[in-house]
Amino acid sequence: MKPTLLILAAGMGSRYGGLKQMDELGPNGESIIDYSVFDAIRAGFGKVVFVIRPSFADAFKERFESRLKGKIETEYVFQELENIPAEFSIPEGREKPWGTGHAMLMAKEVINEPFAIINADDFYGHEAYKSAVDFINNNPKENEYAMIGYALKNTLSEHGTVSRGVCETDSKGYLQEVTERTKIGWEDGKVFFYEGDSKTELTGNEPVSMNFWIFKPAFFSELEKGFNRFLAEKGQEMKSEYYFNVRADELIKAGEASTKVIDTDAKWFGVTYQEDKPIVQESLNKLIEKGEYPAKLW
Template sequence: MTNHKPDLTLVILAAGLGSRFGGDKQLAQLGPNGETMLELSLASAYKAGFNRAVLVIRPELTAMLDEALAGKLADDFSCEYCIQSMDDLPAGAAKYVDLAQRQKPWGTAHALWSAREHVHGPMAVINADDFYGDSAFSLLADGLVAANDDWMMVAYPIGLTLSDNGGVNRGLCQVAAGKLVDVAEWLDIRCEVSGLTGTLNEQRLAIAEDAVVSMTCWGFKADIFSVIEQQFNHFLELNGQHPKAECYLPTVVQARLDEQSAAIPSKTVNVSVAKESWYGVTYPKDVTWVREKLQQTLCNQ
């Protein structure tokens, strides 16, 4: 399909360690023809009108991604790598950080901030190891070409995003009239005898069965980078000595929603609910189920 919406960039966050999965999920061959989730997303984005991608990665993934993507991208679709480095910090933040004790990357907010020199216009932001479906990218493309400063998110019903093999982390959303009101990162969400529960601010709480969640399927304009820098700096001041604490994109978005004054206009985040199921692997036991679902979904299109 010929692209008709110019200058749309897809940023794929692909530097994660996959600690619960036990390896690089972004390279797992899960599609019906052995495709990675990343390959499936690139194909969907191209069909929706995106013309370039920036992959945020760890250096050791470069050669493997080169091999995986060789000959698979359209001539009019560009793809470049951006390295997420733990010592790539905002000015003045180094004094808060103990890199010698750091055991993992700084999280999704820092991953996107790492791409700040590579993206200067409308961008979609997704995870490398998730399947979002063609319609999610069409929704993102349509929202991003709107001539305003709004951000956007494609949300998913929480019931479509859980794992039978353990707890998962999700950005739980409150939405009113199609606008995001609140988003917060909940940890270890799982079905228990009492119902759906998760951990928020170190408290175990109940979650509504009809809740919608952020699956890192965002649409941003370039102003996101200044917001991330401010919030990441604040995060490091509080957590820079922690070996595993992460700064999440939902936390950054919520901080911007809360930041309103005469000098700072309000920010609108438009929310679309996905028309297709989300699939992802958190644990090794998820692989068989995801492969079966992708086979059913993609071979029936």
């Protein structure tokens, strides 16, 4: 059974100023999603599931259905604030859905095979998808997950500091802890973590999480248990969010699961602000010039 790629594409792009999931960045109008699905197909994925919002569903389907028809099976699921168990209520005035863990749960009914999950607006590189398929083919345990670990230096911006989850692993490469560092950046060709008035030099080779994870279908039931507990504890907060990686971390710490960190030398890039767009376009053009992608994907 071929694995599935789950793409989180329900974000509204408030900082970007539009639906960046569909923004044309490649030389023939390709979005980052196009490159992600292209890489997934050639790595051996058999299905792609998009988590989207009903408000832009028609435009999204029109954009991708014709391109992907006959190339890979596609499914669409919707993340809506109202999609919670009946015993819980939504606080009056809340508009934002419940985070990546909630988004992932929307796909529970359509994914029955091992799967990888990614962000719609992040470019991960073809190596990551091949590594994901290799892991799935060689690790059948339901409670063994994986995460693609990018070298910190390959995820930084030339235009300011970024926030990254820096991973600590054991001697066998299994994840022990993810530490959120909110200000990391370049200074005189070196990488520093800034905290208050102090700064700490890093090697730049530290593995960081960019939200490319690999799970087995059994994770959905664990995710659901955690979501119910989250709603009971924080469901009346206006901006609380439930994250799938936090739930995975809970299971790791409880000794109920393990996560292999798969190191990659690939360069990650993404679009958060409009200013990122020309950088992403230049990066894609360089990869095309190197022959890693055709100028016209579909």
